[in-house]
Structures are given as C-alpha cells and as structure tokens.
Amino acid sequence: MELVYTIYLFLNLAPWLVLGLPPIWTQPEQVHLSYPGVPGSMEVTWTTFNKTDSTVEYGLLGGRLFDLSTQGNSTLFVDSGDEKRAMYIHRVILIGLKPTATYVYHCGSDEGWSDVFYFTALNDSVHFSPKFALYGDLGNENPQSLARLQKETQMEMYDVILHIGDFAYDMHEDNARIGDEFMRQIQSIAAYVPYMTCPGNHESTYNFSNYRNRFSMPGQTEGLWYSWNLGSAHIISISTEVYFYLDFGQELIFRQLEWLEKDLQEANHPENRAVRPWIITMGHRPMYCSDDDQDDCTKFDSYVRLGRNDTKPPAPGLEDLFYRYGVDLELWAHEHTYERLWPVYGDKVYNGSMEQPYVNPKAPVHIVTGSAGCRERTDKFNPNPKDWSAFRSTDYGYTRMHVVNASHLYLEEVSDDQNGKVIDSIWLVKEKHGPSAWL
Known part of the structure; x- marks a missing residue:
C-alpha cells in the first residue's frame, strides 16, 4: 500500500516537478x-x-x-x-x-x-530608385496597418522600411514580453527588408534599454542617431527624445548636435551633394503639427524646433540647423494622424509657387505619419490649423516614398481604413539642392 501511495503521489506531483524546471530556449x-x-x-x-x-x-x-x-x-x-x-x-x-x-x-x-x-541585397548605385514604407507608432495591440504592410513587403513592394519611433506600446511591459511579442509580429516584415528605426518616447523606460538592445543600426550610438546612404539620398535618423528626458543626460543633446552638424557638413561637400542630392531626416516628435493634444509640436516654442533655454548652456533646436544645410524632407511621427505640410520655415509657408508648391520649394517639406495603429487609437485635429497645414487625415495608415532620381521624389499616404486607398500624394521636385535652393 505504501508503494502504491508513493507512486500515486509521484504521478500527481510530476507536472509540478516538470514545471519547476527551466525550459530550454535555443530556437531563434x-x-x-x-x-x-x-x-x-x-x-x-x-x-x-x-x-x-x-x-x-x-x-x-x-x-x-x-x-x-x-x-x-x-x-x-x-x-x-x-x-x-x-x-x-x-x-x-x-x-x-x-x-x-x-x-x-x-x-x-x-x-x-x-x-x-x-x-x-541593396543596390549600391547612386542611380538606384529605392522604395520605402514609413510610419511610426505601431503597437502590439491594435496594429491595424500591420497585415497590409506584411503582405506588401512580401510582394516586394519595398526596399526598406522606416519605423519612426514608438514600438509595441511598450517593449518593456510585462517584463519585456510585450517587446518579444511585437518583435515576433514584425518578423514577417523585418526578416525580408532592412527595418531602420529611431527612438520614440514610448521607448524611454529604463533609459531606452529595450530599444538600444533589440535593434542594430549603423554607427556606434546604439541606434540613437546615425546616417546612411541609399540611391541619391542621404538619410539621417535622430533622437528627438534627448530634448525631453534630461535625467538621462543633458549632454546627449549636445553630442547629437555636434555629430549632426558634422554629418550635414560632410553631406553638403560639393562632391557628396552632387551624387546624393537628397537629404532626408527622420525623428519621432515633429516640429510642427495641428493635432489638438498640447504636444510639443502644437506649441510655437517647440523644443525640437527651437530648443530649450532651461539647460546650461541653452540647447539649440533643429529647425535652423536643417534649414542652414538644405535638408529637403523631414519625416516625423508621434501624432497618431497623417499630416502633410506646405514647405515651411520659421512658422511661415515658402511654396515654390501657388500653382506648384512642391516644385523648387523655398523651405523643407514636413510629413507626419504616426497612424499605423496602436492601443492609444488615432488623435484629433485642431479645427483651425495654421497656414502651413496642407492635408490632414485621422485614418489609420502609413506612407510610401519613392526616391525616383536626383530631382524627383514621390510620396503617398495609404489609408488602411479605406482598404488601401491612396488618399494623398505629392511629387517633390527640386532642380537644385542645398542651402542655395532656398534663395
């Protein structure tokens, strides 16, 4: 009887004994x-x-x-x-x-x-015409655009994906299990084309550690800022978050600024700008937006645009720097909407002409594309936008970009709410690049 009881006890405890052993996880x-x-x-x-x-x-x-x-x-x-x-x-x-x-x-x-x-493998010719999908603010919950992006990526519609900050919502949650699940979700995109990233505010927990460890970007800054070339474009990725999380080090603002100016100087050397005339930036928080949420971009004195005066020394913003070095196109996210701006500098519109605003514009063009889908849903717009707001949509969706050649760049917005309909598009045409293009 004692032997039978022992066997009975062992069989009942066996599942708990097995559960007590750590699993072996060697599968990629x-x-x-x-x-x-x-x-x-x-x-x-x-x-x-x-x-x-x-x-x-x-x-x-x-x-x-x-x-x-x-x-x-x-x-x-x-x-x-x-x-x-x-x-x-x-x-x-x-x-x-x-x-x-x-x-x-x-x-x-x-x-x-x-x-x-x-x-x-990416074409290394300066005459290559790369195609991109770009968006920010894609979450583990309610990732509405993900299925369409997965299908289009596997149909080879894109050469590169640009994810402009805010991943998973949030990667650190549930002891980083949400980060794991999100990375599994995007595998059906990111295992097929380069998935290039920049940090957003939702990555800030534990000093951006999940972002810095999970992604592998060029340079030696753990993906916080870097640049790279493709076709006729020089693409710069920055961290807008250095202006907001000063506890992680105010010196990061100045380190990024120093690196950024050197990078822009190098990109503007005549021999470099001749072969890669387009300079495109991506950063999470926009300088301008017309959302009704009191974010940084809704304020005239935006930190990203104009800098901060409460640091020692005061920290310059990015608008003057980008203008001074002739940045052509600035890509942003953070606002859970899509907004296309007229060419803008100093809160003023500088269209190429009334009839053709994006042909030889006299200031950079800004695109805000943060409506890929997340648990925070989409945002609302201010009913009375400023003059620089050209087109707005609260649909879930993402943006496509085609750098066609040295003078022509095409952008279009895809609405996932409307079954993939293109709801906005522009041709950005520049016969001249660089600071002299503004004159």
Missing part, C-alpha cells in the same frame, strides 16, 4: 534585418533565451541552399523589470553581397534554426 525568434550602411552588406539580428552560437547560413536564390555561412556574436540583455528576464541578442553582418541579388537564409545554430527567409 524575432528575426529582423538592418542595413549597416556599407555597400554589399546586411545585418541579421535575432533572439534566443539560452546562450547559443550565432550563425547565418545563406545562398543565392536558385543556387545551392545555405552554400555560405557567417558567424557573429551575441550579447546578454537583462531587462530591468522585476523578473530581470534575460535574453541573448544575436548579430551577424553579411558582407560581399552582390547588389540586387536575392539571398535565401536562416539563422541560429545546431541547437535550433529559424524559418527560411529571403532578402534582396
């Missing part, structure tokens, strides 16, 4: 690509929850599968939540890729491999 997940900024390269990033090797096996589409192999490394990321959850972020940079060639790949180790994905 959350796979995503980014462009390191070097022609012929691509970076693959993924997550495991146990330490494993970091390997990408790949080969040309139609060739021998996994003919090539590259090793990388992993870093331990411990979330700062109560559970102190640990994960390993793996990074492998592939080099020597043939421009425009399509590669099939998987990543992981002999302890577990990812699904098989593919990507097309």
Whole structure:
C-alpha cells in the first residue's frame, strides 16, 4: 500500500516537478534585418533565451541552399523589470553581397534554426530608385496597418522600411514580453527588408534599454542617431527624445548636435551633394503639427524646433540647423494622424509657387505619419490649423516614398481604413539642392 501511495503521489506531483524546471530556449525568434550602411552588406539580428552560437547560413536564390555561412556574436540583455528576464541578442553582418541579388537564409545554430527567409541585397548605385514604407507608432495591440504592410513587403513592394519611433506600446511591459511579442509580429516584415528605426518616447523606460538592445543600426550610438546612404539620398535618423528626458543626460543633446552638424557638413561637400542630392531626416516628435493634444509640436516654442533655454548652456533646436544645410524632407511621427505640410520655415509657408508648391520649394517639406495603429487609437485635429497645414487625415495608415532620381521624389499616404486607398500624394521636385535652393 505504501508503494502504491508513493507512486500515486509521484504521478500527481510530476507536472509540478516538470514545471519547476527551466525550459530550454535555443530556437531563434524575432528575426529582423538592418542595413549597416556599407555597400554589399546586411545585418541579421535575432533572439534566443539560452546562450547559443550565432550563425547565418545563406545562398543565392536558385543556387545551392545555405552554400555560405557567417558567424557573429551575441550579447546578454537583462531587462530591468522585476523578473530581470534575460535574453541573448544575436548579430551577424553579411558582407560581399552582390547588389540586387536575392539571398535565401536562416539563422541560429545546431541547437535550433529559424524559418527560411529571403532578402534582396541593396543596390549600391547612386542611380538606384529605392522604395520605402514609413510610419511610426505601431503597437502590439491594435496594429491595424500591420497585415497590409506584411503582405506588401512580401510582394516586394519595398526596399526598406522606416519605423519612426514608438514600438509595441511598450517593449518593456510585462517584463519585456510585450517587446518579444511585437518583435515576433514584425518578423514577417523585418526578416525580408532592412527595418531602420529611431527612438520614440514610448521607448524611454529604463533609459531606452529595450530599444538600444533589440535593434542594430549603423554607427556606434546604439541606434540613437546615425546616417546612411541609399540611391541619391542621404538619410539621417535622430533622437528627438534627448530634448525631453534630461535625467538621462543633458549632454546627449549636445553630442547629437555636434555629430549632426558634422554629418550635414560632410553631406553638403560639393562632391557628396552632387551624387546624393537628397537629404532626408527622420525623428519621432515633429516640429510642427495641428493635432489638438498640447504636444510639443502644437506649441510655437517647440523644443525640437527651437530648443530649450532651461539647460546650461541653452540647447539649440533643429529647425535652423536643417534649414542652414538644405535638408529637403523631414519625416516625423508621434501624432497618431497623417499630416502633410506646405514647405515651411520659421512658422511661415515658402511654396515654390501657388500653382506648384512642391516644385523648387523655398523651405523643407514636413510629413507626419504616426497612424499605423496602436492601443492609444488615432488623435484629433485642431479645427483651425495654421497656414502651413496642407492635408490632414485621422485614418489609420502609413506612407510610401519613392526616391525616383536626383530631382524627383514621390510620396503617398495609404489609408488602411479605406482598404488601401491612396488618399494623398505629392511629387517633390527640386532642380537644385542645398542651402542655395532656398534663395
């Protein structure tokens, strides 16, 4: 009888004994690509929850599968939540890729491999005409535009995705499990094309640690600010958040400004501006908007636009800097709406002409695109916008951008509420780039 009781007790306790053992998580997940900024390269990033090797096996589409192999490394990321959850972020940079060639790949180790994905190596020609999808403020809950973006990406409509801040809502929540789930959600986009990012206010918890650890951007700033080239465009990603989270270091404002001015100076060298005439910036919080929510961009003295006078020394804003170096197009998010502005500087409109406002404009063009979908829903607009507001929509959606050539750039807004209808579009045409274009 005692033996029977012992067996009975063991069988009843067995599930609890099994549950008490830590699981083995060596399977790669959350796979995503980014462009390191070097022609012929691509970076693959993924997550495991146990330490494993970091390997990408790949080969040309139609060739021998996994003919090539590259090793990388992993870093331990411990979330700062109560559970102190640990994960390993793996990074492998592939080099020597043939421009425009399509590669099939998987990543992981002999302890577990990812699904098989593919990507097309970016064309490194200055005559390349890249196509982008761009948006901000995409969440784990209510990611309304995600399905359409997934389908269009896998239909090869885009060369690059620009996510202009605010991910998951929020990556740190539930001890970073929301971040894990969001990265799994975007894998069906980000494992196929470079997914280029900048930080937003929703990444600020624990000093942006989830953002800085999960994404792999060019440069040595953990993705806070960086630049890269594609086709005839020089693209600059910045952190607007340095103006708002001073507890993380006021010096970040000045470090970014110093880097940004040097980068703009370099981009404006005549030999550089001749081959990459378009300068495009992306940052989360806009300088201008007409939303009815009292955010920074609704105020005339916006920190991002005009700077802060309560720091020592006072911190300059970005509008004069961008104008001085002839930035052509400024991409923003944060407001859960879409808004296209007339060319604007100093709160005044500087259209090319009344008939053709975006042909040879006399100031930068601003686009706000933060309505991809999140749990905070869309925002409302001020019923009386200023003169610089050209078109507004509260539909869920995202923006497409095509850098056609050195003089022509096309933008259109897609409404997911209206089944993918293009509800706004413009051609930005510039016969001259740089500061002299404003004269």
